[in-house]
Amino acid sequence: xxxxxxxxxxxxxxxxxxxxxxxxxxxxxxxxxxxxxxxxxxxxxxxxxxxxxxxxxxxxxxxxxxxxxxxxxxxxxxxxxxxxxxxxxxxxxxxxxxxxxxxxxxxxxxxxxxxxxxxxxxxxxxxxxxxxxxxxxxxxxxxxxxxxxxxxxxxxxxxxxxxxxxxxxxxxxxxxxxxxxxxxxxxxxxxxxxxxxxxxxxxxxxxxxxxxxxxxxxxxxxxxxxxxxxxxxxxxxxxxxxxxxxxxxxxxxxxxxxxx
Numbered sequence: 001x002x003x004x005x006x007x008x009x010x011x012x013x014x015x016x017x018x019x020x021x022x023x024x025x026x027x028x029x030x031x032x033x034x035x036x037x038x039x040x041x042x043x044x045x046x047x048x049x050x051x052x053x054x055x056x057x058x059x060x061x062x063x064x065x066x067x068x069x070x071x072x073x074x075x076x077x078x079x080x081x082x083x084x085x086x087x088x089x090x091x092x093x094x095x096x097x098x099x100x101x102x103x104x105x106x107x108x109x110x111x112x113x114x115x116x117x118x119x120x121x122x123x124x125x126x127x128x129x130x131x132x133x134x135x136x137x138x139x140x141x142x143x144x145x146x147x148x149x150x151x152x153x154x155x156x157x158x159x160x161x162x163x164x165x166x167x168x169x170x171x172x173x174x175x176x177x178x179x180x181x182x183x184x185x186x187x188x189x190x191x192x193x194x195x196x197x198x199x200x201x202x203x204x205x206x207x208x209x210x211x212x213x214x215x216x217x218x219x220x221x222x223x224x225x226x227x228x229x230x231x232x233x234x235x236x237x238x239x240x241x242x243x244x245x246x247x248x249x250x251x252x253x254x255x256x257x258x259x260x
Contacts, residue, residue, distance in 0.1 A: 027067040028228070030057055031087035031220075034072035035164040038189045039252050040093050043072075052252045056110060057091040059244050060219070063235035076142040076163070079104060082220055089221055089228065093183065095144045095214030105223045107232040109216030112259030114205045115145065116184040118191065123178065127204040132157045135178035138168035145181045148212045173199050181206065185257070216259060 032049065036042040040053035049070055061068035068089075073081045078094075081087045082104060096106045117127035117137075125131040133156040139145045141161040149159050160177055162168040168180045169190050180187070184205065190196040221229050239245045240258070249257055 025065050025067045026228075026231075027069070028061075028088035029071045029086070030061065030068040031071050031073045031078055031081055031090045031092065032057070033075045033078065033092040035075060036166060037093060037186060039185070052248065052257075053091060053093060055248045056239075056245070059239050059248060060091075060110070060232060060235045063238045063244070064231040066231065074163075075140070079220065082222060085222075088225070089219045089232070091219055093217050094220050096216055096218045097144060097214040098211060099147070100214075100220070105221045105225070105229060106218035107221060107229055108236050109218045109258075110236050111257045112216035113257060114184045114208075115148065115181065115213055116187055116205045117179050117181045117203045118187045118200050119172070119179040119203050120175075120199060121201050123203075125179070125203055127181075127206045129153055129156045131203070132179060136160055136176075138162060138171055138177035138180045140165045140168060140182065144213050145183075148206065148209065149181055151209075151212060152206070169196075179203065185253075 032041055032054070037051075037053075039051055041049055041051040043049050049072070054070070057068065057070070060066075071087050073087060073092075075092070078087075078090055078092060079100070082090055090104075094100070094106075096109060100106075117132070119125065119135075125135070129152055132153050136158045137149050137153055138160050139149050139162070141163060146159075146161055149157075153159065160168075160171070162171070165180075165182055165186060168177065168182070171177045172180050173195060184202070187202060191200060191202065219232050221232070245258070
């Protein structure tokens with residue numbers, strides 16, 4: 001009888017231990033922008049997402065012992081989705097800005113890159129108010145780039161907004177705008193495409209303004225989720241220290257995307 005009870009106890013313990021281990025992983029919904037943003041995130045025909053930021057998000061989640069489900073959300077609704085608890089974190093190349101920090105919090109940065117302007121190859125102008133005088137500039141709505149062009153360029157140029165950056169690129173190709181401002185890495189990704197190579201080139205980086213352009217990209221979080229922020233911050237440090245960050249980045253970039 002004692003032997004039977006012992007065997008039952010061992011069997012019950014074997015069932016309980018995996019359940020306890022599974023309970024240690026916190027499940028969260030990681031919101032990404034529903035629009036393609038190469039090389040950071042793109043979806044294939046089956047809806048499977050891939051790209052540098054997808055891989056970095058997965059690595060952060062693994063290091064933080066989080067079970068993360070990727071949830072695509074329209075860019076202009078992604079902060080409301082966070083604050084209304086439809087998602088738990090934003091991993092969508094969202095720059096850490098004072099304006100956004102009035103509404104949400106951020107993790108430590110996990111990358112940074114310059115802002116630039118591109119235009120037709122035949123057009124000779126600079127990424128300055130003087131260079132863009134009289135031109136139409138395309139930019140994605142609800143982004144740091146929209147805020148920047150409205151602050152610096154509207155006195156000399158017309159600004160046209162788009163729901164996605166890809167739409168701005170297509171209007172540039174079609175000649176409906178004269179220039180597009182965006183993240184330099186995504187502009188270069190477009191310029192590496194057959195369409196981009198035939199059409200356009202970079203006109204230069206804009207003058208930096210941390211108040212508008214931010215202090216790098218971090219995971220957007222609710223202000224109340226301090227424990228989740230601590231986990232993600234620690235995970236970013238871990239993947240930077242153990243080589244995971246560089247291993248993921250090397251196939252995508254020939255420079256240090258983490259930045260200064």
